[in-house]
Amino acid sequence: MSSDGLDINTEATIVIRPGSLSQIILEPQSVSTSPSEQLSFSVLAIDEFGNPLTNIVTTFKADISACQIDAFGRFTAGAGAGAYDNAVVVEATDGSMLTNAAAHVRIDLRPLKQLLLLPETATVQADGEVTFTASALDGWGDAVDDAIIGFDRASDAGRIDPKGHFVAAVLAGVVRGAVKVVASSSDASIAAASDVNVTHGAIDHVLIEPSATELRATKTSASPRGPLMHSTTGSRAPE
Numbered sequence: 001m002s003s004d005g006l007d008i009n010t011e012a013t014i015v016i017r018p019g020s021l022s023q024i025i026l027e028p029q030s031v032s033t034s035p036s037e038q039l040s041f042s043v044l045a046i047d048e049f050g051n052p053l054t055n056i057v058t059t060f061k062a063d064i065s066a067c068q069i070d071a072f073g074r075f076t077a078g079a080g081a082g083a084y085d086n087a088v089v090v091e092a093t094d095g096s097m098l099t100n101a102a103a104h105v106r107i108d109l110r111p112l113k114q115l116l117l118l119p120e121t122a123t124v125q126a127d128g129e130v131t132f133t134a135s136a137l138d139g140w141g142d143a144v145d146d147a148i149i150g151f152d153r154a155s156d157a158g159r160i161d162p163k164g165h166f167v168a169a170v171l172a173g174v175v176r177g178a179v180k181v182v183a184s185s186s187d188a189s190i191a192a193a194s195d196v197n198v199t200h201g202a203i204d205h206v207l208i209e210p211s212a213t214e215l216r217a218t219k220t221s222a223s224p225r226g227p228l229m230h231s232t233t234g235s236r237a238p239e
Contacts, residue, residue, distance in 0.1 A: 019047035021056065021094040026101040031088075033077045034108055035140045041073035041103065045092050056092050063087040066105050079140045081109040110138040112147055112188040117181050123197040124158075124168045132164040132194060136183040147185045154180040157196045168198045 025044040033039070045056040062069040066084035068076045075088065087105035091098065116135040124130045136147030151160050157178035158168040166179060178196035182189065 018051035018053055019049060021045055021053055021092065021097040021099060022048040024056075024058075024090065024092045024099055024101045026088070026090050026103050028103060030104040030106070031075070031077075032106045032108065034110055035077055035079045035081070035138075035142065037077045039075050041069070041075055041088060041090070043073070043090050043092060043101075045094075053094060056094055059091045061089045061091070063105075066107065077105070077107050079142060081107050081138075081142050081145075109142060109144055110140060112136055112144045112183065112185040112190060113139040114141075115181065115183045115190040115192045117179070117192040117194050119194060121195045121197065122166070122179070123199060124166070125199050126168055126170045126172055128168050128198075130166050130168075132160070132166060132179055132181070134164065134181045134183065134192070136185065136190070144183075144185050147183045149181060149183045152180045152182070154178060154193060157198060166196070168196065172198050172200045174198075 023046050025046070027042050027044070028039075031039065041060070043056075043058050045053040045058075047053060060069045060071060060073055062075075063084055063086070065078065065080060066082075066087040067078050069088055073090075084105045084107070086102040088103040089100055090102075091100045093099075114137045116137060118133050119130075122130045122132070132151065134149045134151070136144045136149060138144055151162060151164050153160050153166075155175045155178045156169060156171075157173075157175035158166055160166045160179055164181075174195065174197045176195050177193040179194045180191065181193070182191045
């Protein structure tokens with residue numbers, strides 16, 4: 001109270017402004033997803049005291065082997081399975097300070113969907129060799145790493161080892177489904193087969209029968225109408 005009996009009140013408005021950009025928080029910080037799946041990232045910018053900041057300019061960047069991301073943080077996973085460190089990076093600035101944050105991405109394989117056996121048809125000479133390859137793939141064409149692949153022969157066209165090395169038999173001909181392969185994973189099993197065309201080998205020798213002959217001379221006689229005629233008879237040489 002003042003000396004003249006009046007009450008005097010004074011008020012002041014205090015504005016606490018946030019400090020400069022100190023840190024950005026990217027959410028989620030790690031992603032586990034499937035090929036082509038989509039999600040959104042968000043960014044929180046704060047000063048050194050944890051106060052949120054506005055008017056921050058952000059820029060998203062992505063490892064193109066792992067994913068794609070647009071200017072708004074909308075993310076699309078790539079087709080290649082694997083773990084990608086710092087696959088998504090965001091940079092932020094308030095005009096004077098620049099900082100960044102990153103997120104890890106893991107893309108998991110989808111279930112075994114197809115088995116590719118090559119060649120689909122093999123042409124090989126009798127007793128010749130050819131190597132078959134088999135690939136276990138998911139629905140996106142990516143390799144299924146945990147698949148177990150086993151080769152087998154489904155006929156007498158030849159023999160094959162566990163690595164797909166095939167040796168043809170000596171009998172020529174086309175054998176359908178001669179080579180068989182089975183791929184098995186934790187959730188599926190798929191089989192495939194290839195035809196084998198066994199052709200004749202190169203000519204080694206020629207056999208002529210009979211191997212020898214003997215010619216025997218006979219007597220001649222005069223002909224009133226023409227020259228003397230000479231005839232022979234052939235007989236097979238004794239064996």
